[in-house]
Amino acid sequence: MGLGRYLLTARAMLWLHLKRAVRYKYGLINWGIIEFLYMAIYMLGALAFAPRSEWGSVSQYVFWGVLAWTLVSTPTWTIGNWVQFYINMGLWEQHETIGASHSLFLSMRIIPAVIAGFIGSLSAYGFLYATVGGNIALGANALLTLVFLLWLVLQATIYGLLLSYLSLLTSTPGPMLDVLNILLFIIGGIGIPVAKLPEGMRLFALFTPYSHASELVRWSAIGIKPYLGVMGEVAAGLLTTIGLGLTAWIVRIKAYGNARRNGIKGIGRM
Amino acid sequence: MTSIRNIMSAEIRAQFYWLKNNKVMMVMTLLWPYLMVFIMISFGSAFGSLEEFKEKMGVASPILYLFAGSAVATASISVIDNAAGVATWHRWLGTLPYVLLVPRRFVTYLLVSSLVTSLVQVTFNLASIAPAVVVLEGASAGFQLLLVLGFMFIGTLPLLGIALLGGIASLLASEESDIINFLNPLILLLSGVFYPVKILPWILEQASYYIPTKYVVDAAKLAATYTYPPGSTVIIILYALVLLAVLYNVIGVSSTIYAERELRRRGVR
Numbered sequence: 001m002g003l004g005r006y007l008l009t010a011r012a013m014l015w016l017h018l019k020r021a022v023r024y025k026y027g028l029i030n031w032g033i034i035e036f037l038y039m040a041i042y043m044l045g046a047l048a049f050a051p052r053s054e055w056g057s058v059s060q061y062v063f064w065g066v067l068a069w070t071l072v073s074t075p076t077w078t079i080g081n082w083v084q085f086y087i088n089m090g091l092w093e094q095h096e097t098i099g100a101s102h103s104l105f106l107s108m109r110i111i112p113a114v115i116a117g118f119i120g121s122l123s124a125y126g127f128l129y130a131t132v133g134g135n136i137a138l139g140a141n142a143l144l145t146l147v148f149l150l151w152l153v154l155q156a157t158i159y160g161l162l163l164s165y166l167s168l169l170t171s172t173p174g175p176m177l178d179v180l181n182i183l184l185f186i187i188g189g190i191g192i193p194v195a196k197l198p199e200g201m202r203l204f205a206l207f208t209p210y211s212h213a214s215e216l217v218r219w220s221a222i223g224i225k226p227y228l229g230v231m232g233e234v235a236a237g238l239l240t241t242i243g244l245g246l247t248a249w250i251v252r253i254k255a256y257g258n259a260r261r262n263g264i265k266g267i268g269r270m
Numbered sequence: 271m272t273s274i275r276n277i278m279s280a281e282i283r284a285q286f287y288w289l290k291n292n293k294v295m296m297v298m299t300l301l302w303p304y305l306m307v308f309i310m311i312s313f314g315s316a317f318g319s320l321e322e323f324k325e326k327m328g329v330a331s332p333i334l335y336l337f338a339g340s341a342v343a344t345a346s347i348s349v350i351d352n353a354a355g356v357a358t359w360h361r362w363l364g365t366l367p368y369v370l371l372v373p374r375r376f377v378t379y380l381l382v383s384s385l386v387t388s389l390v391q392v393t394f395n396l397a398s399i400a401p402a403v404v405v406l407e408g409a410s411a412g413f414q415l416l417l418v419l420g421f422m423f424i425g426t427l428p429l430l431g432i433a434l435l436g437g438i439a440s441l442l443a444s445e446e447s448d449i450i451n452f453l454n455p456l457i458l459l460l461s462g463v464f465y466p467v468k469i470l471p472w473i474l475e476q477a478s479y480y481i482p483t484k485y486v487v488d489a490a491k492l493a494a495t496y497t498y499p500p501g502s503t504v505i506i507i508l509y510a511l512v513l514l515a516v517l518y519n520v521i522g523v524s525s526t527i528y529a530e531r532e533l534r535r536r537g538v539r
Contacts, residue, residue, distance in 0.1 A: 031451075034454070037452060041463075044469060047318075047469070048322075048464060049313075049319060051322055062317065179305065183305070185309060
């Protein structure tokens with residue numbers, strides 16, 4: 001497919017996803033509320049383990065950890081789960097026939113995912129502020145924080161696509177394959193700073209892409225020193241992101257090959 | 271006309287074959303409560319301690335409570351997702367017009383199929399944690415888990431009433447998914463599974479008394495504290511659950527009857 005045709009396809013897909021977001025506006029708002037409520041549950045759950053006198057400082061770690069997790073999990077779940085809908089609706093065959101990219105179509109689900117994540121994060125900030133008080137989001141460097149948060153979204157998009165390809169291979173919905181993603185919240189250094197992890201987990205976290213971007217988010221937002229230093233985290237983050245991308249690419253070749261050879265199979269409901 | 275027994279039997283078979291034919295899905299379903307416990311303990315302990323949690327929740331055995339609480343949370347999510355999602359699932363597949371037009375009432379089909387699916391899921395969720403609970407807390411904890419299972423069965427009834435509202439609201443609004451799906455995490459938030467409800471803002475704390483899962487969580491706390499829970503507390507919990515079951519099912523069923531009439535009149539969109 002030439003670049004011109006690819007861009008035209010991308011434009012059509014962007015139009016579709018935006019149109020869809022407006023068409024299903026109540027669903028989108030509902031989704032944002034869901035993000036907020038789950039964030040609140042995790043934040044309050046963590047506070048239940050800490051003495052009330054320490055809630056001020058703990059809530060900073062908790063808020064940024066849960067926010068990073070939301071920006072990781074929402075696109076991952078959305079893209080990973082949408083492949084089920086994509087196949088049920090017969091969209092696989094349609095895209096296959098016209099030679100349009102399945103991955104591009106699926107990855108554009110980040111549009112509603114980011115909108116929902118934004119609604120959820122702002123509401124969660126307000127809720128935590130109302131519950132704990134004090135300044136939770138210090139915003140030491142707002143622009144850098146935004147850049148690192150977007151980096152997390154990019155990593156989550158690649159991981160979501162990887163889950164979609166795995167769904168095609170195993171006929172299991174993405175979220176069910178997503179156990180590793182949930183574990184990464186803890187052992188991948190998203191929710192908990194890498195320095196606070198036990199030795200074995202710390203080593204594991206350093207090999208995952210999310211930990212580096214999350215460390216950088218904590219550094220730029222609340223001034224927590226990154227475990228590998230700023231440049232070390234940037235370099236390690238880039239390397240691991242490339243590794244994740246290559247893995248997704250290899251699984252994609254296998255999944256598409258399998259689907260084209262044996263036909264597409266429905267994906268089970270959760 | 272399709273008998274209620276046929277609907278029940280079909281749902282049990284469907285559940286069985288979903289899991290039998292998809293082993294990965296079955297394993298993941300079994301793992302969810304363990305993951306929740308792991309995440310809450312790890313996340314909380316990084317910034318505090320289990321002792322602090324034990325004191326705040328007022329339970330003797332925090333591990334048993336966390337396992338039971340997580341299973342209750344997972345079960346609660348399953349009940350709402352299944353019951354609210356069945357109608358939109360049929361619309362996705364294009365089978366909703368047929369389901370609406372069969373002689374058996376739509377509301378009967380929704381209630382019976384959702385109840386069966388929910389009871390199977392609840393049993394599955396609670397059974398999944400039984401090995402861990404017995405190994406960590408001893409055989410007697412297994413019996414306490416049965417108490418929680420019993421309460422969760424009763425707690426399923428009011429949850430079904432709430433779920434019906436979610437499902438039909440999505441159909442009437444012609445949305446692709448359950449538009450009041452936020453009820454699921456809202457119910458969890460107000461139930462205080464992982465924290466005492468008294469740390470919630472006042473208005474949310476008051477709202478928690480109208481949430482069925484809160485009473486099942488209270489039962490899990492009793493199970494994690496007493497070998498023989500006090501009878502008076504058990505009766506209060508039962509009373510609250512039955513009251514909420516009547517309230518939510520009257521609202522849920524009447525709304526579904528209205529929705530059924532509307533959908534037959536204007537068609538499925």
